Amino acid sequence: MKKNGSKTAALALALWMAAAAVCAAPTVVYASGEGAVSAAEAAAQEAVEISDARGLLAIADAPEGAYRLTADIDLGGIDWQPLVFKGTLDGAGHTLYNLRVTKAGTQTGTTKDGNLKVYKTEFAGLFSAVEKASVKNLNIVGAEISMESDTHCFAAILTGSTDDSTFTNCSVQGRVHMINHGINAGVAGLAGYGWGVFDKCSADVELVFEDRYRNGHCEQFMGGVLSCGMATIRDCSVTIDGYDSCHGYVHNGGVVGMFYHCGLKYSHKDVTGNRVQGQIHFFEHNKDRRAYCTGIIGERLSGCRTYTDNKAKFKRDETFNYTKVLLPETCEAPRYTETVTPSGCADWGYTVHTCEGCGYHWTDSYTPPQHTPGAWEATDRVSETGGSIEQRVCTVCGEVTEERVTSDGVSASDAVSPSDAKGLFGWNKKTAAIGGSSALLLAAAAGVILLFRKKKNRR
Numbered sequence: 001m002k003k004n005g006s007k008t009a010a011l012a013l014a015l016w017m018a019a020a021a022v023c024a025a026p027t028v029v030y031a032s033g034e035g036a037v038s039a040a041e042a043a044a045q046e047a048v049e050i051s052d053a054r055g056l057l058a059i060a061d062a063p064e065g066a067y068r069l070t071a072d073i074d075l076g077g078i079d080w081q082p083l084v085f086k087g088t089l090d091g092a093g094h095t096l097y098n099l100r101v102t103k104a105g106t107q108t109g110t111t112k113d114g115n116l117k118v119y120k121t122e123f124a125g126l127f128s129a130v131e132k133a134s135v136k137n138l139n140i141v142g143a144e145i146s147m148e149s150d151t152h153c154f155a156a157i158l159t160g161s162t163d164d165s166t167f168t169n170c171s172v173q174g175r176v177h178m179i180n181h182g183i184n185a186g187v188a189g190l191a192g193y194g195w196g197v198f199d200k201c202s203a204d205v206e207l208v209f210e211d212r213y214r215n216g217h218c219e220q221f222m223g224g225v226l227s228c229g230m231a232t233i234r235d236c237s238v239t240i241d242g243y244d245s246c247h248g249y250v251h252n253g254g255v256v257g258m259f260y261h262c263g264l265k266y267s268h269k270d271v272t273g274n275r276v277q278g279q280i281h282f283f284e285h286n287k288d289r290r291a292y293c294t295g296i297i298g299e300r301l302s303g304c305r306t307y308t309d310n311k312a313k314f315k316r317d318e319t320f321n322y323t324k325v326l327l328p329e330t331c332e333a334p335r336y337t338e339t340v341t342p343s344g345c346a347d348w349g350y351t352v353h354t355c356e357g358c359g360y361h362w363t364d365s366y367t368p369p370q371h372t373p374g375a376w377e378a379t380d381r382v383s384e385t386g387g388s389i390e391q392r393v394c395t396v397c398g399e400v401t402e403e404r405v406t407s408d409g410v411s412a413s414d415a416v417s418p419s420d421a422k423g424l425f426g427w428n429k430k431t432a433a434i435g436g437s438s439a440l441l442l443a444a445a446a447g448v449i450l451l452f453r454k455k456k457n458r459r
Ligand SMILES: [Zn+2]
Pocket: 329, 330, 331, 334, 335, 355, 356, 357, 358, 359, 360
C-alpha cells in the first residue's frame, strides 16, 4: 500500500468492484433457481433480512439465526462490539463499509501454541468468534481493526476466531493493527485463529503487529487469510503489506502464518489455487531464531492434505534493528493530505490520506455508488388507472431513478423507489463501468423499455 499513487488506489478499487460484481453473480443464479428449490435454499430464502447497522448488531440476540443482507451498510461512527456468530449469513454481494473495531468480543476462548500450551485469549473483528457458521457473498471495505491488548489476542477483519466454519466469496479490505502485551497473538485478513474452509475469498490488507512484551518470547502469527490454524483454503487472493516487530517467534505467511492442527481433529486441509502479492517487513528479536516468513504458509507445523497451484509474488523483508518498531508510516512527524473521491453512479467514493513526507497512504470514509436524480419530468405514458407518469433521470448516466403517478391519487403506492429501479437495471451498472456516452444512452434507453416491460408483465 506504500508509495502508490491514488490512481493505483482507484484501479485497485475498480478491480475490487469487479470482484465484488463477480461475488454477487452466484446470488443472481440462486434467486432465479432451477425450478426445484432445495431445503437449504428454502431456509436461506426465509432468512432474516438485514438492511442497516442496527439489524446487524441484532445478530447478538439470535446468533444461531439465518440472515441475508439486502443493502450495503455503513458502519462508520460506530464503536463496533464484535459479535459471536453460529448461524448463516448471506451478504448477497452487499458491502459493509467503514467498520471500526477497537475492542475485543466480550467472550474469551482458548488458543494453543505450537507445543499445545493453552492460553486464555480474546478475539476481535466484525465477529469475535464464529462457530459452525457459514458466511458467504459478503464484502467488507474500509475496515480499521485497531487493538491494544494486555493479553493473548487474535484480530482480523472478518473474525477473530473460527471454529469449523465456512467462508465463501467473501472479501475484506482494510487495516489490522495490534499492539500486544501477551504471548499467543496474531493478526490476519479474514480470520485470526482456528479452522474452517475459505473458498474464493480475497483480502487486501495492511497488517501491523507490535510486541510490547519484550521478555515474553511471544508466539506471533500473521497471515493474509488466517494467522494460525488449519483450513482448506481454495482459490483465494491476497494483497498484503505486513509489519511485524517481535521479541519472540514470528510465523508470517501471505496466506497462513502457521498451519497447525491446534490439537483438534480436522479433515479440511487443502491449500490450492491461491494467489498472493505483497510483502511482510519483520524482525525476530530472539537468539533462537526461526524467522518463518514466506509467501503462502509461514510455518507448516502440520502438513496439508493437498498443496498445489499456489503462487506468490512476495517479498520477505527481514531487518535486524530491534529498537525501531516497524510501521508503514516512517516519518517522525507525519503530515497528511486528504483527497476525496466522490462516489459515482456505479463507483464507490473514498478518501485517501497521503503522508507528504514518505508517501504512505491509506483509504477510508467509503461512500456507496449513487445516482444524481434530476427534477421530476413528465412522460407521455399513463398508468393502468389513467394517471400521468412522471420520472426522474440521473443527470450523470441517464438512468431512470424514480417514477410516480401524479393525477389519479395513487402516487404513493405506484411509485418505484430508486433501489427497485436499480434492481431492475442491475445489468446497466456493468455498462456504465465500461463508460462511453453512447453506450450509456443506449443502456438508459433499453433500461426504460425494460422497466415498462417488467411493469406490464406484473399486471
Ligand atoms: Zn510519512
